[in-house]
Amino acid sequence: MGTSISQSSPRTSGWKPVHICYTSDIIPEERILTEVWRSADNPSDPVQMSTEMKSDIIYSCYKSVKSSNNFLEALNKFNGVILETKSNSIAAEFAKRSIPVAYQGADPADQWTNRFFSEITKYIVSRDTSGFVGEKYRNKTVRDLDGFKKRIGENLDIFLSSQRKDIKTKKDWNVFIDTTIAKLKSKQ
Numbered sequence: 001m002g003t004s005i006s007q008s009s010p011r012t013s014g015w016k017p018v019h020i021c022y023t024s025d026i027i028p029e030e031r032i033l034t035e036v037w038r039s040a041d042n043p044s045d046p047v048q049m050s051t052e053m054k055s056d057i058i059y060s061c062y063k064s065v066k067s068s069n070n071f072l073e074a075l076n077k078f079n080g081v082i083l084e085t086k087s088n089s090i091a092a093e094f095a096k097r098s099i100p101v102a103y104q105g106a107d108p109a110d111q112w113t114n115r116f117f118s119e120i121t122k123y124i125v126s127r128d129t130s131g132f133v134g135e136k137y138r139n140k141t142v143r144d145l146d147g148f149k150k151r152i153g154e155n156l157d158i159f160l161s162s163q164r165k166d167i168k169t170k171k172d173w174n175v176f177i178d179t180t181i182a183k184l185k186s187k188q
Helices: 013-023 029-040 049-053 056-066 071-085 090-102 108-129 142-161 170-186
Strands: none
Touching: 013 029, 013 108, 029 108, 029 142, 029 170, 049 090, 049 108, 049 170, 056 071, 056 090, 056 108, 056 170, 071 090, 090 108, 108 142, 142 170
16 A cells, blocks of 8 residues: 655745745635746746646647547547657646546537646645645635635636637647636736
């Protein structure tokens, strides 16, 4: 039996505003998405989330969903691409996880895009927030933390539903990722 180790965000100055958001309840929750994405896509960090999201393997997942009639077909296509290219990553796992949920809506490709952003954001938030629960933090209890993460997800869902998604090529995908993250980073 294995154990799970939480890989927290780097303890760099770029992540300090996010950690302050998790500590202080004076900062509005709507601001937290902005700070999370500013940190997750900070050029000074060795790995920018946008780079992972714009990778060929993630675009392949989008194409698999766009060209499939059901989630099993999309999963099989995407798993085939992963095996063929040996390009699995944590972002690819979140992309894969987003496939079944995407087919619960009318437009699976649009739903997948929203769910993928949601999974990435949930990961970024969850890897740190468990260390910010207690009397001296914004979330006093685990129940508070659960509600906090749920509200962040709801704010993201509202934001994503208003984003235009006209993706036909890899270049369109990259523009969509860059534009969406730029808007998240500048959202007040």
